[in-house]
Amino acid sequence: MIVAPDASAIRVTKLVKSFGPDRRIADGLDLAVARGEAVSIIGANGAGKSTLLRLLVGLVPPDDGEVHLLGAPVTRLKGRALAASRARVGFVFQKHNLVSRLSALSNVLHGVQARRAGPRTWHQALARREDREEAMACLDAVGLADLARQRVDSLSGGQSQRVAVARMLMQRPELVLADEPDASLDPRAGAEVMGLLARLSREKGLTLVFVSHHMAHAVAFADRVVGLAGGRVALDERAATSDPDRLAAFFDEPPPAPGDAVSASLPLQRIGAAS
Amino acid sequence: MSLATSPTTRRPPERFERPGALRFLLYAGLVAFVVWGFSGSGLSAEKLVRGLPSLGSMLERMFRPSLDRIDRILESLLVTFQMAIAGCALGLVLSLPLAILATDGLSPHPVVRGLARGLIAFFRTVPDLVWALVFVIAVGLGPAAGVLAIMVDTIGFAGRFFAEAMEETDKGPREALSAMGARRMGVIFSAVVPDAMPSFVATSLFCLEKATRSSVVLGLVGAGGIGVELKVAFDLFDYDTAATIILVVFALVVLVEQAGAVLRRRII
Numbered sequence: 001m002i003v004a005p006d007a008s009a010i011r012v013t014k015l016v017k018s019f020g021p022d023r024r025i026a027d028g029l030d031l032a033v034a035r036g037e038a039v040s041i042i043g044a045n046g047a048g049k050s051t052l053l054r055l056l057v058g059l060v061p062p063d064d065g066e067v068h069l070l071g072a073p074v075t076r077l078k079g080r081a082l083a084a085s086r087a088r089v090g091f092v093f094q095k096h097n098l099v100s101r102l103s104a105l106s107n108v109l110h111g112v113q114a115r116r117a118g119p120r121t122w123h124q125a126l127a128r129r130e131d132r133e134e135a136m137a138c139l140d141a142v143g144l145a146d147l148a149r150q151r152v153d154s155l156s157g158g159q160s161q162r163v164a165v166a167r168m169l170m171q172r173p174e175l176v177l178a179d180e181p182d183a184s185l186d187p188r189a190g191a192e193v194m195g196l197l198a199r200l201s202r203e204k205g206l207t208l209v210f211v212s213h214h215m216a217h218a219v220a221f222a223d224r225v226v227g228l229a230g231g232r233v234a235l236d237e238r239a240a241t242s243d244p245d246r247l248a249a250f251f252d253e254p255p256p257a258p259g260d261a262v263s264a265s266l267p268l269q270r271i272g273a274a275s
Numbered sequence: 276m277s278l279a280t281s282p283t284t285r286r287p288p289e290r291f292e293r294p295g296a297l298r299f300l301l302y303a304g305l306v307a308f309v310v311w312g313f314s315g316s317g318l319s320a321e322k323l324v325r326g327l328p329s330l331g332s333m334l335e336r337m338f339r340p341s342l343d344r345i346d347r348i349l350e351s352l353l354v355t356f357q358m359a360i361a362g363c364a365l366g367l368v369l370s371l372p373l374a375i376l377a378t379d380g381l382s383p384h385p386v387v388r389g390l391a392r393g394l395i396a397f398f399r400t401v402p403d404l405v406w407a408l409v410f411v412i413a414v415g416l417g418p419a420a421g422v423l424a425i426m427v428d429t430i431g432f433a434g435r436f437f438a439e440a441m442e443e444t445d446k447g448p449r450e451a452l453s454a455m456g457a458r459r460m461g462v463i464f465s466a467v468v469p470d471a472m473p474s475f476v477a478t479s480l481f482c483l484e485k486a487t488r489s490s491v492v493l494g495l496v497g498a499g500g501i502g503v504e505l506k507v508a509f510d511l512f513d514y515d516t517a518a519t520i521i522l523v524v525f526a527l528v529v530l531v532e533q534a535g536a537v538l539r540r541r542i543i
């Protein structure tokens with residue numbers, strides 16, 4: 001394992017990214033997240049939250065600036081070295097992104113590909129005994145051990161998202177990035193998944209960064225709330241002293257930096273506090 | 276005063292657009308193209324009329340299919356079907372790696388992808404009869420040449436459809452696996468292949484149907500199977516035997532197609 005030169009799990013410096021001249025997603029963005037911290041990211045539709053998470057793991061290359069992830073300079077890595085860095089980061093997507101025709105157990109087992117390759121990581125039927133057992137334990141941790149054999153396309157949205165969390169656990173990550181894991185779920189299932197992510201991260205001492213449009217979740221499941229607007233961090237406060245209703249006002253404010261094409265061209269949506 | 280809008284302000288568009296000069300030329304060219312095609316065919320009403328009696332006498336003699344050589348015919352029909360199965364199986368197994376190399380986003384390099392696509396297209400565009408001729412020269416008369424011809428033909432067909440099926444798979448699971456640092460092979464065999472599986476099965480069944488049909492014809496150039504019998508029967512003006520052969524071939528092809536349709540419906 002690479003020894004980190006600093007204590008931060010994520011260090012983003014002067015990050016710049018645009019999709020075309022009118023779409024500046026990051027405009028000299030700086031952000032640091034300490035190890036073990038839980039951070040929620042809020043911001044209007046199109047503010048660049050998803051893109052930021054993708055930039056963090058090198059799924060999208062930046063135009064300028066640097067990203068250090070658990071001490072590794074992600075923006076300068078390629079191929080195997082990049083894969084090794086990604087392996088330490090669990091990613092949970094809004095759309096669970098599971099392989100729908102495979103069983104829950106097979107999907108969870110795929111998490112082992114973060115540290116090992118080969119046919120025995122492709123399907124539960126081929127897997128090593130200890131991997132199957134670990135995958136089962138991960139499913140159990142999200143309360144779905146009974147559904148191990150079920151095909152994922154026969155599960156509900158909330159169950160699928162929990163399988164995705166189990167796959168992330170199987171990866172044994174040090175850092176968890178979650179992009180609106182609560183978005184396509186009903187209020188109760190959404191809160192359950194968020195609670196599960198936050199609890200598991202805390203228990204295992206993982207760093208957690210999640211995006212949510214539910215202000216109540218952003219406050220309840222994080223230590224710190226970060227708001228993105230105009231390609232920069234426009235809000236950064238302790239969750240303990242924050243308040244969902246006041247956070248909603250963040251979406252009313254005009255973008256802070258002038259000449260900010262992204263936010264200016266998109267109507268800021270007022271997003272009500274979550275139930 | 277009136278609520279009705281003045282009829283001149285918003286006239287509906289013409290029902291048909293008047294063709295421009297260029298479009299008119301295009302249509303005229305198309306007609307000329309088809310006429311030109313017929314000019315080379317030597318097809319004429321006179322020829323058809325003159326051909327009718329001989330066709331009639333052949334059909335008349337075919338009317339009572341002969342069962343004299345039925346066991347020999349069934350035996351070579353079986354060999355034909357075996358050829359189809361073996362050629363198809365070999366072709367399908369080789370199609371998958373080639374299709375992966377030909378798939379956008381899975382291929383290791385654009386140059387490799389181009390080469391793989393080119394090879395698949397070449398296999399597909401050269402007709403199976405030509406492949407059969409080539410393999411008869413390479414491995415001699417008999418079913419082995421037929422199997423190889425069907426194999427190459429199957430790669431040309433399945434390679435293309437496998438690649439298309441994989442290109443159309445859900446990008447989400449692929450991205451999820453890449454995001455955790457999975458290798459290319461891992462992404463392909465844990466996310467892409469399972470997702471494309473129904474399409475793979477449907478394509479494979481089509482390949483078997485296609486292979487069954489072409490395995491009949493391949494015998495005509497000596498690549499084994501029932502085609503040889505058919506050619507001999509025609510050469511000896513033994514039309515009643517030919518009729519039997521055509522009927523059993525028809526039965527086999529229909530059987531395979533029906534079975535394929537049932538299986539496809541089950542799987543998809």
Ligand SMILES: Nc1ncnc2c1ncn2[C@@H]1O[C@H](COP(=O)(O)OP(=O)(O)OP(=O)(O)O)[C@@H](O)[C@H]1O
Nearest residue numbers: 019023025043044045046047048049050051052180
């Ligand atoms: N690959 C891409 N190519 C071009 N434009 C992109 C691409 N990915 C994102 N964008 C654009 O970047 C902007 C930010 O998108 P992003 O998905 O990061 O926003 P977001 O904050 O996650 O929004 P939401 O709240 O709707 O999820 C959008 O205008 C989007 O259209």
Ligand SMILES: [Mg+2]
Nearest residue numbers: 049050051179
């Ligand atoms: Mg998003």
